[in-house]
Amino acid sequence: MLRIGYHTSAAGSLDLAFDRAAAMGATAMQIFVSNPRGWKAELPAQGIIGGFVRKGHRYDIEAVCHMPYLPNLASADPEKRMKSVSSLAANARICDLLGIRYLIAHLGSHLGRGAEEGIRNVIGALDELSDGTGKAIVLLENQAGNTNSVGSRLEDLARIYEESSLSRAGRLGFCLDTCHLFAAGYDIRREKILDTIGDMLDFGRVHVLHVNDAKFGLGSGRDRHDNIGQGFIGLDAFAALLNYNGIRDKILILETPWNPELADGEEMEMLRRLAR
Numbered sequence: 458m459l460r461i462g463y464h465t466s467a468a469g470s471l472d473l474a475f476d477r478a479a480a481m482g483a484t485a486m487q488i489f490v491s492n493p494r495g496w497k498a499e500l501p502a503q504g505i506i507g508g509f510v511r512k513g514h515r516y517d518i519e520a521v522c523h524m525p526y527l528p529n530l531a532s533a534d535p536e537k538r539m540k541s542v543s544s545l546a547a548n549a550r551i552c553d554l555l556g557i558r559y560l561i562a563h564l565g566s567h568l569g570r571g572a573e574e575g576i577r578n579v580i581g582a583l584d585e586l587s588d589g590t591g592k593a594i595v596l597l598e599n600q601a602g603n604t605n606s607v608g609s610r611l612e613d614l615a616r617i618y619e620e621s622s623l624s625r626a627g628r629l630g631f632c633l634d635t636c637h638l639f640a641a642g643y644d645i646r647r648e649k650i651l652d653t654i655g656d657m658l659d660f661g662r663v664h665v666l667h668v669n670d671a672k673f674g675l676g677s678g679r680d681r682h683d684n685i686g687q688g689f690i691g692l693d694a695f696a697a698l699l700n701y702n703g704i705r706d707k708i709l710i711l712e713t714p715w716n717p718e719l720a721d722g723e724e725m726e727m728l729r730r731l732a733r
């Protein structure tokens with residue numbers, strides 16, 4: 458069985474995301490567990506946690522969590538970095554309370570100070586999390602290559618993994634976004650590139666895939682997702698990807714734009730058919 462679903466709204470109460478995902482026939486979902494546009498991640502009330510855990514048992518849906526957008530682990534500014542680390546730690550704690558295994562994080566922006574400094578800041582920020590407590594596994598997400606962003610080059614992700622103490626604690630891995638790979642110049646329409654990616658990152662460390670088509674061409678550096686089969690990546694490439702060694706065992710999350718011409722869950726069904 459494929460673990461597949463969408464980024465799902467948890468508006469109203471966290472547990473409602475399970476109902477929304479189940480209504481679409483999903484077997485996975487991605488949620489925010491704190492305000493996606495805020496710094497502070499408040500621990501949910503006991504009743505909310507209980508409700509989420511109960512529904513998690515009722516439905517066969519694996520929930521993964523995405524970090525809010527403001528934290529910037531690559532920032533050189535001490536105050537920003539401290540707030541970012543606090544946010545990461547708080548989100549990881551909430552994941553533990555909710556029984557969520559994977560927390561997906563962007564690496565942030567070096568804000569013009571250069572990739573090298575950005576990478577070192579990310580490693581330092583992650584190290585602050587490896588204090589021996591906590592279980593949630595932080596998944597570094599590859600980026601599209603927007604100006605100053607850290608993490609679009611897979612070599613950089615691999616290096617952060619190697620140099621971070623969080624990986625030695627068994628709490629670090631990767632989330633690969635297909636649109637971001639393509640925008641960063643990795644032509645995933647060619648099957649050979651998957652071997653290269655596997656060599657660089659080790660697919661055993663990749664636990665979640667963001668399955669998105671790309672609105673712009675190869676190497677555009679632009680983070681604009683498209684619906685499956687309607688962008689530059691195309692259905693054939695998704696079919697090849699889903700049938701590539703071990704990929705079907707990953708958690709697949711769609712973050713595609715809302716499209717009035719697509720029924721609820723239609724892209725998920727499309728991917729299920731492609732994964733023959």
Ligand SMILES: [Zn+2]
Binds near residue numbers: 523561563598
């Ligand atoms: Zn993301």
Ligand SMILES: [Zn+2]
Binds near residue numbers: 680682
């Ligand atoms: Zn994106």
